[in-house]
Amino acid sequence: MRALDNRAMKRKIIYGFGMTIDGYIARKDDSMDYLKMTKEGEAVMMEFFSKIDTIVMGRRTFTVSRALQKEENTPEMPGMVNYVFSRSMKPGKRKGYEVVRGPLKPFVARLRARKGKDIYLAGGGQLARSFLRADLVDELFIGLVPIMLGDGLSAFPPSFPQRDFKLTECKAYADGSIALRYARVRSKPHRAK
Amino acid sequence: MRALDNRAMKRKIIYGFGMTIDGYIARKDDSMDYLKMTKEGEAVMMEFFSKIDTIVMGRRTFTVSRALQKEENTPEMPGMVNYVFSRSMKPGKRKGYEVVRGPLKPFVARLRARKGKDIYLAGGGQLARSFLRADLVDELFIGLVPIMLGDGLSAFPPSFPQRDFKLTECKAYADGSIALRYARVRSKPHRAK
Numbered sequence: 001m002r003a004l005d006n007r008a009m010k011r012k013i014i015y016g017f018g019m020t021i022d023g024y025i026a027r028k029d030d031s032m033d034y035l036k037m038t039k040e041g042e043a044v045m046m047e048f049f050s051k052i053d054t055i056v057m058g059r060r061t062f063t064v065s066r067a068l069q070k071e072e073n074t075p076e077m078p079g080m081v082n083y084v085f086s087r088s089m090k091p092g093k094r095k096g097y098e099v100v101r102g103p104l105k106p107f108v109a110r111l112r113a114r115k116g117k118d119i120y121l122a123g124g125g126q127l128a129r130s131f132l133r134a135d136l137v138d139e140l141f142i143g144l145v146p147i148m149l150g151d152g153l154s155a156f157p158p159s160f161p162q163r164d165f166k167l168t169e170c171k172a173y174a175d176g177s178i179a180l181r182y183a184r185v186r187s188k189p190h191r192a193k
Numbered sequence: 194m195r196a197l198d199n200r201a202m203k204r205k206i207i208y209g210f211g212m213t214i215d216g217y218i219a220r221k222d223d224s225m226d227y228l229k230m231t232k233e234g235e236a237v238m239m240e241f242f243s244k245i246d247t248i249v250m251g252r253r254t255f256t257v258s259r260a261l262q263k264e265e266n267t268p269e270m271p272g273m274v275n276y277v278f279s280r281s282m283k284p285g286k287r288k289g290y291e292v293v294r295g296p297l298k299p300f301v302a303r304l305r306a307r308k309g310k311d312i313y314l315a316g317g318g319q320l321a322r323s324f325l326r327a328d329l330v331d332e333l334f335i336g337l338v339p340i341m342l343g344d345g346l347s348a349f350p351p352s353f354p355q356r357d358f359k360l361t362e363c364k365a366y367a368d369g370s371i372a373l374r375y376a377r378v379r380s381k382p383h384r385a386k
Contacts, residue, residue, distance in 0.1 A: 132341070148349060150351060150353040156341060158345075163340070163341045163343065165214065165339045165369075166339055176359050176360035
C-alpha cells in the first residue's frame with residue numbers, strides 16, 4: 001500500500017480548459033471571445049492557480065496566451081514555471097519560460113521527481129493528445145460553456161486509447177457554465193496472490 | 194407577446210444522447226458498450242420518454258437501435274411515431290416506422306403543426322448536424338459519461354453556425370455520469386420602436 005500512497009501523493013498533471021458543448025477550446029482563428037469571465041469564474045481560477053506552480057503548454061497556446069497577456073496587460077504569475085513544447089522553436093530558457101521538446105515521459109518523470117505543487121497542462125488539443133497517448137493526464141478541469149461553435153479547435157483531437165475517469169466535482173454557475181473535475185482511473189496493478 | 198408565447202408552446206425538438214467527455218456518441222463500430230444502464234438512468238429515461246411521442250433518427254442510428262432492440266428483445270414503445278431519415282431507403286411507411294427525406298424545415302413544420310408531445314431527435318451526429326444547420330434543435334439532453342474513447346462517432350460533427358444555449362438542468366449521478374439539459378437561446382426578433 002505504501003507504494004500506491006506515494007504514487008497518489010505525486011504531483012498531478014491537470015488538463016484544464018474552457019470547452020463548448022461541441023468540444024472546442026477556441027475558434028478556428030484561436031479566439032475565445034465567447035468566454036466571459038465572471039466574478040465566480042475568477043474565484044474558481046484563483047483557487048485553481050493557488051494549487052499549481054508549473055504550466056505546460058504547446059507552442060500555439062503559448063503564442064495566443066502571450067498575445068492576450070500583452071493585450072490585457074496581465075502581470076506574470078510570480079513563482080510560476082512555464083514550459084513550452086515546440087518543434088520549431090529552439091529549446092532553452094527564455095525570460096519567463098523554457099522551450100522544451102519531447103519525449104514526454106522522461107520530461108514528466110523529471111517534473112514529478114521534483115517537489116512542488118500540481119502541474120497545469122494548459123493545452124492545446126494537440127499537446128493534450130500527446131499527453132493522453134502517453135497516459136500522463138491525471139485530472140481534468142473543464143469549464144463547460146453553454147454554446148456550440150459548430151467548428152473550431154478540438155479539446156480532444158483523435159486519436160488516443162480509451163481513458164476512464166471518475167467524476168470528482170460538478171458545479172453549475174449562474175452564467176450557465178459548469179465546472180467539471182475528473183480523476184483518471186487506471187486499472188490497478190496486478191497483485192500477487 | 195402572444196406570438197412569442199405561442200411559439201414557446203410549440204412541440205420542441207430535443208437532441209438527446211449519451212456523450213463521452215471527448216464528444217462521442219458511439220465507438221467507430223457503432224457500439225456503445227461503455228454505457229451502463231443504472232436504476233437512476235432508467236428512471237431518467239422513463240421520465241424523458243413520457244414527454245415525447247415522436248422519434249426522428251438517421252438511417253445508421255435506426256439500423257443500430259433496431260439490432261439492439263432485437264438482441265435485447267425490447268418491446269416497441271406504444272404510441273411512439275418513428276421517422277427514419279435516409280437517402281438510400283425508399284420513402285414510405287413500414288411496420289413501426291416511416292422512411293422520410295429532407296428538406297428538414299417543411300418536415301419539421303408539418304410535425305410542429307400537429308398536436309402532440311415533444312419530438313426526440315435520436316441522432317446520430319450527421320442528422321443532428323443537419324438539424325443544427327437549419328436551427329431546428331430547441332433543446333439538448335446530454336448524458337455525459339466519465340470516459341474518453343479517443344476516437345469514435347462525434348455528437349457534433351462540424352460544421353454548422355454558432356448556436357447559443359442556456360443551461361436548464363445539471364445533475365450528477367452516483368455512477369459519475371451527468372444529466373445536462375440546455376435550451377436554445379435565439380436572438381429576439383427585432384422590435385419596432
